[in-house]
Amino acid sequence: MEGTKKWIVILINLVLFIACMALVIVGQKTIEVKGLVMQLVGLAGILALIYVYNRKYQ
Numbered sequence: 001m002e003g004t005k006k007w008i009v010i011l012i013n014l015v016l017f018i019a020c021m022a023l024v025i026v027g028q029k030t031i032e033v034k035g036l037v038m039q040l041v042g043l044a045g046i047l048a049l050i051y052v053y054n055r056k057y058q
Contacts, residue, residue, distance in 0.1 A: 013049060020045035 020042040027038030 013052075016045060017049055020049070 023038045023042030023045070027035040027040075027042060029035070030038065
């Protein structure tokens with residue numbers, strides 16, 4: 001059961017990372033305030049994922 005939980009967490013993190021990267025890329029192509037907000041939300045998501053990853057190793 002523990003191995004299954006590990007793979008589910010990895011899959012969720014991968015999906016979140018792809019979604020955040022998509023927000024940054026699509027936001028870059030949009031030249032409005034909406035695009036900037038999309039980029040900032042994507043960046044915040046990526047930074048949150050990095051924080052969660054690094055928290056294990058402190």
